[in-house]
Amino acid sequence: xxxxxxxxxxxxxxxxxxxxxxxxxxxxxxxxxxxxxxxxxxxxxxxxxxxxxxxxxxxxxxxxxxxxxxxxxxxxxxxxxxxxxxxxxxxxxxxxxxxxxxxxxxxxxxxxxxxxxxxxxxxxxxxxxxxxxxxxxxxxxxxxxxxxxxxxxxxxxxxxxxxxxxxxxxxxxxxxxxxxxxxxxxxxxxxxxxxxxxxxxxxxxxxxxxxxxxxxxxxxxxxxxxxxxxxxxxxxxxxxxxxxxxxxxxxxxxxxxxxxxxxxxxxxxxxxxxxxxxxxxxxxxxxxxxxxxxxxxxxxxxxxxxxxxxxxxxxxxxxxxxxxxxxxxxxxxxxxxxxxxxxxxxxxxxxxx
Numbered sequence: 001x002x003x004x005x006x007x008x009x010x011x012x013x014x015x016x017x018x019x020x021x022x023x024x025x026x027x028x029x030x031x032x033x034x035x036x037x038x039x040x041x042x043x044x045x046x047x048x049x050x051x052x053x054x055x056x057x058x059x060x061x062x063x064x065x066x067x068x069x070x071x072x073x074x075x076x077x078x079x080x081x082x083x084x085x086x087x088x089x090x091x092x093x094x095x096x097x098x099x100x101x102x103x104x105x106x107x108x109x110x111x112x113x114x115x116x117x118x119x120x121x122x123x124x125x126x127x128x129x130x131x132x133x134x135x136x137x138x139x140x141x142x143x144x145x146x147x148x149x150x151x152x153x154x155x156x157x158x159x160x161x162x163x164x165x166x167x168x169x170x171x172x173x174x175x176x177x178x179x180x181x182x183x184x185x186x187x188x189x190x191x192x193x194x195x196x197x198x199x200x201x202x203x204x205x206x207x208x209x210x211x212x213x214x215x216x217x218x219x220x221x222x223x224x225x226x227x228x229x230x231x232x233x234x235x236x237x238x239x240x241x242x243x244x245x246x247x248x249x250x251x252x253x254x255x256x257x258x259x260x261x262x263x264x265x266x267x268x269x270x271x272x273x274x275x276x277x278x279x280x281x282x283x284x285x286x287x288x289x290x291x292x293x294x295x296x297x298x299x300x301x302x303x304x305x306x307x308x309x310x311x312x313x314x315x316x317x318x319x320x321x322x323x324x325x326x327x328x329x330x331x332x333x334x335x336x337x338x339x340x341x342x343x344x345x346x347x348x349x350x351x352x353x
Contacts, residue, residue: 009050018046053120068098069306070119071128074135076103078226079252079281080298081130084152087302088128095310107134116142126150128305131158131165137197150305155202166304166334170278173294173337174206177248177276180292180339182210185347186246186274188217192224192234192258194250203278207248224250228257235261238273245273245348252277252284252293259287259344270346280340289343297335304334 011029015022020039027035028043035043046052069092075081085101092099102118105111116139119127126148131137140151140161150164157165181189191207204221211218222238224231231249235258238244249255255277259269267273269289277284277293284291 009052011052014043014046014050014052017050018043053117067096068100069126069128069309070100070102071130072102072104072115072119072136072139073130074104074107074133075130075226076101079279080132080296083298084130084302084305087299087304088306089302090299091303091306095306097306104135104139107138111135112138112142115139120144120147126309128152128302128309129163131197133195133197148309150308152301152305154196154198156198156200158197164308166301166308168296168298168301168334168337170202170294170296170337171206171209173278173296173339174203174248175210176206176339177278177292177294178207178210179214180341181246181248181274181276181345182214182216184246184274184345187243187348188219189246189248190219190222190238190244191248192222192231192238192250192254194224194254195226203248203250224254224257228253231255231257232261234258236265238262239265239267245350246276246345247273248276248278250278252279252281252291254278255291255293255344256287270344272349274345274348276339276345284340285342287344292342292345293340294337295335295340296337300334 011025012022015025018025020043024035024039025043028040069088071085071088073081073085076085089099102115104115112135120143127143127150129136129140129143129149129151131140131151131153136151137158140149140158140163143149143163145162150166151158151161153165153167155167155170157167178189188211189207191204193201193204196202196204208218222234224234231254234254238247238258239262247258249258255275259275262269262273262275269275275291277291278296279298280293280295284293
């Protein structure tokens, strides 16, 4: 039977109930190796029985960092993730907020729960969840309703979550990219897809819609991971088929790996095969050939998340959202994804002949 308390337990309450010093409880909370296993287990059981949560916000107040936003993410290096973090940091700095990052090590139940526990204290500050992958969506689904949170998700949001979500319209952008390739005379467009957490991946949906609208054949999707090697293998598979003349890639890294596989197979881009990427990474304009791609404004997406938190939860009292460069709640000012046509797309060989 749980003990009934009228006030939240403190670290000294846990220490007294466990028969240890409050310093020992602090070591357990901070995963210090200098605690005997049996003592650690005892303290953990007492914390669960007392429903004790470490008050990280209170510690932050002592350090002068009470006004903060924590970004929960599984990746900090991929272009979309890193650019979104840049937007959060820029917006937080302009509003006088400290910005922290909580990396979810994996999508395992233990790692997801650990991240949720870290940001679940209602006084610990506001949260931006990057829900582009299983780890991020797992955290978003488990966060309590009383946690102030905004999530950056794929187009359409995440079914089953009532938290605020902001996204870019990848579906329309993928359709535009596919129509561009069809307008050049390609009979159909193949698709190398990146992982998706949505039941119907927006980029795949837009691609299919454009093909169906044109009455073009719909090839099987070839899946790739976040790594370049899996995209390279997908490119090798497509390179063996002479009927493949146009490929829509899930992102620019995928396009680069597919381009390498085509090059090794002796198939020229865009002479034999046209390629379109997604994201418009900074180097895309300087590839040979320069990559046709969809520009995604992930930096503005990060700013919009902070803007929405500031507007809904008054992170800074009366924030001046205009300083973020995003009107209102941030949504109207987001630049819609748009196709940037460069050198990697051209009419198919048969059309030119």
